[in-house]
Amino acid sequence: MSSSLDSPHTASSTTPSQDTVAADRVTDRGRAGLRSLALPVGLLGLIVLGTLLSDRFLSTANLLNVLTSMSLVGIVVVGMTFVIISGGLADLSVPATLATGAIVMLSTQPTVGTALALLLAVASAGAAGLVNGILIGYGRANSIIVTLGVGTIVLGLAQAVVGGAIVYGEDPELAELVNGRVLGLVPFPVVVFALVAVVGHLALSRSVWGRWTYAVGSNYRATEASAVPVRATRAAAFLVTGLLAGLSGALLAISLQSVRPVIGTGYEFDAITAVLVGGVSVLGGFGSIPRAVAGLFFVQLLTNILVLQGISTPAQGLAKGALIAVAVGVDVHLRRRGGL
Amino acid sequence: MTDHVTTTDDAQAHPPALEMVGISKSFPGVRALTDVDLRVLPGRVHAIVGENGAGKSTLMKILAGVHQPDAGTLTVGGREVVIGSPLDAQRMGIGMVYQELNLVPDLSVAENICLGRMPRRFGVLDRRAMEQAATTALADLDAQVHWSTTVGDLTVSQQQLVEICKVYASRPDIVVLDEPTSSLSEHESQVLFDVVRRMRDRGISVIYISHRLREVLEIADDVTVLRDGHRIESRPVAGLTPADMIRLMVGRDLTEVFPKREVELGETVLEVRGLTRSGAFADVDLNIRRGEIVGLAGLVGSGRTEVARALFGLDRADAGSVVVAGRPVDVRRPGHAVAAGVAYVPEDRKADGIVPALSVRDNLSLASLGRRSRAGMVLARQERALAGEQIASLGVSPAAPERRIDTLSGGNQQKVVLGKWLATRPHVLILDEPTRGVDVGAKADIHRIIGDLAASGVGILLISSELPEVLAVSDRVLVLHEGRVAADLSAADATEAAVMHAATGQEAA
Numbered sequence: 001m002s003s004s005l006d007s008p009h010t011a012s013s014t015t016p017s018q019d020t021v022a023a024d025r026v027t028d029r030g031r032a033g034l035r036s037l038a039l040p041v042g043l044l045g046l047i048v049l050g051t052l053l054s055d056r057f058l059s060t061a062n063l064l065n066v067l068t069s070m071s072l073v074g075i076v077v078v079g080m081t082f083v084i085i086s087g088g089l090a091d092l093s094v095p096a097t098l099a100t101g102a103i104v105m106l107s108t109q110p111t112v113g114t115a116l117a118l119l120l121a122v123a124s125a126g127a128a129g130l131v132n133g134i135l136i137g138y139g140r141a142n143s144i145i146v147t148l149g150v151g152t153i154v155l156g157l158a159q160a161v162v163g164g165a166i167v168y169g170e171d172p173e174l175a176e177l178v179n180g181r182v183l184g185l186v187p188f189p190v191v192v193f194a195l196v197a198v199v200g201h202l203a204l205s206r207s208v209w210g211r212w213t214y215a216v217g218s219n220y221r222a223t224e225a226s227a228v229p230v231r232a233t234r235a236a237a238f239l240v241t242g243l244l245a246g247l248s249g250a251l252l253a254i255s256l257q258s259v260r261p262v263i264g265t266g267y268e269f270d271a272i273t274a275v276l277v278g279g280v281s282v283l284g285g286f287g288s289i290p291r292a293v294a295g296l297f298f299v300q301l302l303t304n305i306l307v308l309q310g311i312s313t314p315a316q317g318l319a320k321g322a323l324i325a326v327a328v329g330v331d332v333h334l335r336r337r338g339g340l
Numbered sequence: 341m342t343d344h345v346t347t348t349d350d351a352q353a354h355p356p357a358l359e360m361v362g363i364s365k366s367f368p369g370v371r372a373l374t375d376v377d378l379r380v381l382p383g384r385v386h387a388i389v390g391e392n393g394a395g396k397s398t399l400m401k402i403l404a405g406v407h408q409p410d411a412g413t414l415t416v417g418g419r420e421v422v423i424g425s426p427l428d429a430q431r432m433g434i435g436m437v438y439q440e441l442n443l444v445p446d447l448s449v450a451e452n453i454c455l456g457r458m459p460r461r462f463g464v465l466d467r468r469a470m471e472q473a474a475t476t477a478l479a480d481l482d483a484q485v486h487w488s489t490t491v492g493d494l495t496v497s498q499q500q501l502v503e504i505c506k507v508y509a510s511r512p513d514i515v516v517l518d519e520p521t522s523s524l525s526e527h528e529s530q531v532l533f534d535v536v537r538r539m540r541d542r543g544i545s546v547i548y549i550s551h552r553l554r555e556v557l558e559i560a561d562d563v564t565v566l567r568d569g570h571r572i573e574s575r576p577v578a579g580l581t582p583a584d585m586i587r588l589m590v591g592r593d594l595t596e597v598f599p600k601r602e603v604e605l606g607e608t609v610l611e612v613r614g615l616t617r618s619g620a621f622a623d624v625d626l627n628i629r630r631g632e633i634v635g636l637a638g639l640v641g642s643g644r645t646e647v648a649r650a651l652f653g654l655d656r657a658d659a660g661s662v663v664v665a666g667r668p669v670d671v672r673r674p675g676h677a678v679a680a681g682v683a684y685v686p687e688d689r690k691a692d693g694i695v696p697a698l699s700v701r702d703n704l705s706l707a708s709l710g711r712r713s714r715a716g717m718v719l720a721r722q723e724r725a726l727a728g729e730q731i732a733s734l735g736v737s738p739a740a741p742e743r744r745i746d747t748l749s750g751g752n753q754q755k756v757v758l759g760k761w762l763a764t765r766p767h768v769l770i771l772d773e774p775t776r777g778v779d780v781g782a783k784a785d786i787h788r789i790i791g792d793l794a795a796s797g798v799g800i801l802l803i804s805s806e807l808p809e810v811l812a813v814s815d816r817v818l819v820l821h822e823g824r825v826a827a828d829l830s831a832a833d834a835t836e837a838a839v840m841h842a843a844t845g846q847e848a849a
Contacts, residue, residue, distance in 0.1 A: 206720075208713045215706055218697035225654060225692045226707040226760065227678035285697035 038330070039279060039294050046301045054308040062304070064187060070300040071189035073270045074293065075248040078200035079241030080271040081292040085204070086237040087217035087284030088143045090272050093132060093151030096158065097125040097242045098264030101249030103158050106169045106259050114174060121250040122243055128154045129242015130235075137235030147238070159261045169257035178254045189251055196244065201289040213237060217284025273320055274299055276327040299323065355418045357382040357545040358403070358434075358514055363412035365398055372398040376412075376571045378564055380514065385536060385546045387560035387577070389553070390589055391779035394566040396549050400516055403547075404436050405429040417513060435512035439519045439777075441503045445492030450474035452491050453506045477509040480542070481535045495641070497528035504535055508544075515539060516547040519777060521555060525639045525805050526840075533559050552806070553582040565589055586780055605815075606630030607666075609799040610682075610768045612651065615660030620646035621823035624660070628768060628799035633790065635814030635834070636803045638843050643823035644803045645687050648770045651801075652684040653677045665767045678707060683761035685754075687772040687803070693757040694745050701727035701741035703756050708763040730759035735785055751782025758789060769793060772803045787813060807836055821845045 050057035076094055083091050101121040109117035128150060135146045169175065182191045204210040212233040215223040224230045245264070253259045278295025280287025299320065306316045358380040365373040373395045380386045388396050401407045403414070405423040414421050416432050423429050429436070443452050450471050459469035474487040483501040491499060500520065507515055517536070521529045536546055536559055550556055556563060557577060564574040565588040572588050612626035621643035628634050638644045650657040653671040662669050669680040677684070686692035695703055705712055705723045712722045727741040734755040736748070745756055754774065761769060771790065775783045790813060794800055804810045810817060817834040819827040819842035827842035 202717075206718055207716050208709045208718055209716060211702060211706070211709060211718060215695045215698060215702070219691075219695045221692050222686075222695050223706070225652075225674060225684065225686055226695075227674040228706065228709075229675065281697075285695075 039277075039291065039298065043294065043298055043301070046298065046305065050301065050305045050308070053305060057305065057308060062308075064190075066297075066300050066304050067190050068187040070296055071187070071193035072248045072252050073267060073274065074193040074296055075196050075244050075251075076241070076267055076271040077274045077292050077296050078196050078289060079237075079244040080268075080275050081200070081280060081287060081289055082204065082213060082237040082240050083143075084272075084275050084280050084282065085217045085284055085287050086213045086234050087220065088136060088234055088237050089282075090144065090268070091129075091132065091147045091238055091241045092144060092268050093128060093147040093154065094241065094245045094268035094271060095262075095264035095266070096151035096153075096155035097128045097245040098249035098252070098267055099158050099259070099261050100128060100154055101125040101246030102253035102259040102263050103162055103167055103249075103261070104246075105250035105253040106167045106257070107162070109174075110170050114171070118247075118250050121253075122246040125246025125249065126239060126243040129239045129245070132242065133235030133238035136238060137231040137233070143238075155261060162259075162261065167253075167259045169253065169259075171254075172257060174254050175257050178251060189255070192247075192251065196247070197289055197293055204289055209233065209236065214285055217281075218286070270296075270299070273324050273327075276324055279327070279330075282328055282332075295327075354382050356380055356415070357417060358547075359415040360399070360403070361413050361415070363399065363402060363409045363414075365402060365407060365409050371569055373402075373409075373569045376566070376569070377574070378571070379574065380545045380547060381562070382513070382545050383540055383543045384561040385540050385548055385559055387548045387550060387556040387563040388566065389550065389556055389563060389585060390566035391781055394589070394779075395569040396566055397518070398569075399566070400436070400518065400547070400549065403429065403434060403514075403516065430510065433511070433513035435507035435510055435515045437500075437503055437507050437515065437517045437520060441499055443491050443499055443503060443506075445490070447491060448487065449478075449485055449489050449491060449494075449502050450487040452502055453477055453487075453509050455506065457510065473509060474505070477505040481505055481508060481538050483535060484531075497524050497531070500524070500532070501535060504532075504539075508539060512544065514545045514547065516549070518549045520548070521550065521552060525641075526807065527639055529555065553585050554808075556585070557582065589780060603631040603795050605632050606797060609665050610801070611661075611663040613661045615647065615650060615657050615662070617646060617650050617655060617657050620650075620655075621820070624820075624823075624825055626801075626818065626825075628801060630767075630797045630799055631794050632816065633794050633800040633802055633814050635810035635817040636801055636820065637807065637810050637817055637839050638820035638826075642820040642843065644820055645772055646823075647820070648684060648687075648772050648801070648803060651677065651770060652682060654684075678764055678766075681765075681767035682770065683707075683764055683766035683768070684770045685757055685761060685772060685774055687776070689750070689754055689757060689777075694753050696744070696746035698745060699742050700731070700736065700745050700748070700756055703745045704730050704741075704759050704763060707760050726763055730756075730763065734759050734762075734789060749779070749782070751778040751785070754778055754782065754786065755789075758786070762793070766798060768799045768801065770801045770803070773805060774802070775804070775806070775809065807839060810834075811836065811839070819843050 056062055076098070080091060101124070104124045105117050105121040108120050112120070132147050132150050135141045136143045178188050181187050204213065212223070212228050215228060216230050216233045220230060245267070249264060252263065274296035275287070275292045276282060276295065277298055278287065278291035278293070280292055302319065302323070303316060306319060356379045358378070360376065360378040363373055363376045376395065376399060378399065388399070390396050398407065402409050403423065405426045405428045408424070414423060416434070421432060423432065444455065447455070453474040454470045459466045459473060461469070471487055478485060478487060481504065483505055485494065485498050485501055491502060494502065520532055524532060536548070540546055548556070548560055557580065560577045562575065563577050563580065563585070565572040565585065567589060606629055608627055609630045610626065610628040612624060615624040616622045624647055636644050636647065646655065649655045651662065651671065653673045653676050656672060662671055664680040664682055667680065669676060671677045671680070695706065701723060704727050709718060712719050712726065724741070730736070731739050731741060736752050736755045736759070745753055748756070758774070774790070775786050778786065790800060790802070802810060802814060811834055814834070815831055817829045817839060818825055819829065819839055821843055822845065826845065827838070829838060
């Protein structure tokens, strides 16, 4: 049979020399230094800036406001991180899948009840995500074209079902719950977002599937040649994004109690911005959920400061767009220097 | 082969085409070059040899303007120069041909050759002049490629010729070839050598970097040996033996290939009957016993790699049966092969072997992650233990499991790829060019590992373009010619001549 190379008993005798390990850590850190330090420093800078510019900025109310408004996008960000790390570029069907979740939630809730409506909302958005995943993972189709196409079809379907009209909810009490605070402290969407982020982080950093996601994004062929189910791995990233967009849409619908098919517009852009600003590589293989969340926090704080300063919406768009360009530029630059 | 020793005297009468004096270069934490001199004469092929990490690539990157030396001077064509950028190097007549080809696959040969200096007339591309320039370059070097072919349709060796023609067309005085034969068969290498000789005969100085000592002896006029960033020796090649060169490179005696160990052969562990994939290979029969090392020889394009890929499920076979350790297997995906106990170390390490953004540890566990997990979560302690063992037993250097694999040298990356497969405890290990682009020291290590594996009862299928390696390591040699088994030779019968006869489709002598 094979050699005894992986018997666990010899582990202790093979620990590498401490010196080498320490030395290597230092050089590795040096290389990744800018990347890992840029965001915390940027966040700190923003907080200082916000505090200087407005005395309302550092208030609990304002910060809770920022957290709440980032939660629904944040749920999508977790899925988008999987997509981008797996080398899937981006999921542009988010506005459609999110709207699907929202519409299904409000239109079925009066008849089937809250729990089942939520399940249906998440499942129907997940179905769209699954179609994305199958076409991209198994059909090897371009993810931008697929998600754009599937998104357009799904949004068309949604509009046909509701007849282009606004769907209204019939449960203001539920809206109260979602708009309220858990234990009178933390806003409900923030709790959901935190849960999703923690589970997503564990899955990405500790699970077999998570490891496969990184590997597929870094080198598809070598990962395939390592007997990893590459197609399923990539498909799963899009399925997860569909499910999470559905969840986010359902929460948004409950909170607003009225839904139009265009409700999800811009969510894909905000999610991609957050992930890229967080230093997750556009080309796949590198990044993490905490990074993406930090990226989201950065963008939200920036937006908040712009709003507090009374800067117009178009100018805000300009600032966000510039931010993406810088993030992508830095990523490409660091990749080159990293010798990739 | 032409005799070029006679040119030595008059060549030395001319000033050197390139003179690098006292070159030193440090990177944070590493001293890459210390006081290195290099003197390249016009119209000579000058080989630079040394183990990985000896400083060859740093020296060449300084010449190419990628790095600036900390100390030392460069003289090109008798003028002292500072090469501040790759563009500077190009202007000074220094052409670089890297291992990774810089061609645009969707453009034609002519467009690629003229890329970056397209001839123009009235501001528009002058197609006629472009074809003319390309045809001239191809003809000068006698490269058998047509200017109108799309580069993506060419074989790797033809693409390399195009790359060389592209550099040649910029009229350089000095051309650097970095490991040019690492993906070529014997025959293709000979074609390349002819091209190199033609450049030399046109007065170009060729700097030739290679791991293959026989080639250096065949093609080079002069050689410079680097070791640990120091120049050990510069001299004409005439009179050197491979053993001399190895001694200079590693500073100790070392056999180029690890001798085959005597291993008691066990029962048949891989039995392949009538394996066929149309257009690639047909009717391949193959038997490997436990502890046996079977060499698979043949020219590039003979179907060697294709057979390996089909056995591993990366390509589908159209017909044939595969039995691993007594159990028939239907290999449609790599997952099936791995489950049956087949492992495959691929030919193209960068494309199919390593996952660059992951650490050494993550690469080592990638193929066996399923069995190192519970409820879908990776068992971190088991994974760390695995990495520690593999790094120690394979001699991966540096022994740093957290380090990104793409920061390791080629030989160490290859050890990690091997380790990844050993962790799956295979019955059969297919090795496709396991020592390509690997330095002498790592090569000996890899041969030792292969020997140990055979001794532990693994059946090994070894594909290599280096015939001496196949002959020295294998118990039996199977020779493919145009997708069919042309000969099945025992170690005693497998001579270089016999294998080449079968591989080129001639009847056994």
